[in-house]
Amino acid sequence: MSSIKNIPMQERPYEKLLMHGEKSLTNSELLSIIIKTGTKESSALEIAQKVMNLGAGKSDSLKFLQNLSVKELTNIDGIGKVKAIELKAVGEIAKRMSKPLSENEICIKTKDDIANLFMEELQNEKNEVLKIVLLNNKNIVKKILNIAVGSEENISINIKLILSEPVKMQLPRMIIVHNHPSRKSYS
Numbered sequence: 001m002s003s004i005k006n007i008p009m010q011e012r013p014y015e016k017l018l019m020h021g022e023k024s025l026t027n028s029e030l031l032s033i034i035i036k037t038g039t040k041e042s043s044a045l046e047i048a049q050k051v052m053n054l055g056a057g058k059s060d061s062l063k064f065l066q067n068l069s070v071k072e073l074t075n076i077d078g079i080g081k082v083k084a085i086e087l088k089a090v091g092e093i094a095k096r097m098s099k100p101l102s103e104n105e106i107c108i109k110t111k112d113d114i115a116n117l118f119m120e121e122l123q124n125e126k127n128e129v130l131k132i133v134l135l136n137n138k139n140i141v142k143k144i145l146n147i148a149v150g151s152e153e154n155i156s157i158n159i160k161l162i163l164s165e166p167v168k169m170q171l172p173r174m175i176i177v178h179n180h181p182s183r184k185s186y187s
Contacts, residue, residue, distance in 0.1 A: 002043045004032075013045065027062055028052050034090055039078045047078035051087070066091045066124050095121060106141040108133070114175055117141075122179040128155040134166050135173035142171055153182050 004012055010019065013029040022030070031048035038044045054072070055064030065087060073084035108114055114133065122129060128150040134143040145165055148157050155178070166174045 002038065002041065002046055004038070004043045004045060006043075007045070031062075031087075034086060035079070035083055042078050044078075047076065050076045051079070062091075062094075063124055066095060067126060108135060108139045108141060108175065114177065118177050118179075122177075125179055125181055127151055128153070128181060129177075129179050130155055130157055131177040132162055132165065133175040133177060134169060134171040135175070137172055139173065143169065 009015055013025060013032050016029065017025055017033070025033075028045060028048040028051075031051055032044040035044045035047050035051075038047055042050075051065070051073070054068060054076075055062070068088075070081065070084040070088060073079050073087055074081055079087075106113075106117065108117075117133075118131070129146065130148045130150075132145050132147055133141055134145070136142055143165070147161050148155050150156060162174075162176070166172075
């Protein structure tokens with residue numbers, strides 16, 4: 001039986017964070033704090049390492065978690081539905097935290113501005129997504145709308161949905177954003 005209690009006090013994730021700060025923790029240690037408890041066979045830290053193994057070879061980042069389904073997570077011993085949902089929620093919080101604080105403060109001057117706005121969000125998206133960005137006369141973003149989500153290779157859109165919101169909000173400018181997950185790019 002493995003337990004966090006078998007790890008020296010200063011090396012346990014909670015204590016390590018308190019003593020040295022969150023930046024001192026490995027990805028597995030951070031995940032173990034979210035996972036909280038282990039099983040009779042595995043500590044929370046060992047379960048976290050099993051989760052990290054799902055992303056092995058993809059990079060040392062945790063972004064692979066955003067692409068895992070609840071089902072894939074629950075296939076790991078020690079991760080039930082609730083823990084899987086919590087991990088997915090943390091992933092979504094991280095994604096949202098990477099967005100600008102206020103979309104109303106964003107001014108689009110170049111195609112790179114729009115690419116930078118959505119690159120983080122859309123680069124790991126498994127399905128095609130169509131968004132519209134509504135702007136005022138000064139190219140200040142006023143609203144971003146998800147219009148449609150398709151499959152990995154195609155998307156069906158309704159032109160009425162695309163055009164109705166800018167008309168309703170009386171916004172003169174619009175940018176359509178669309179990714180291509182099968183090619184790992186966006187347009």
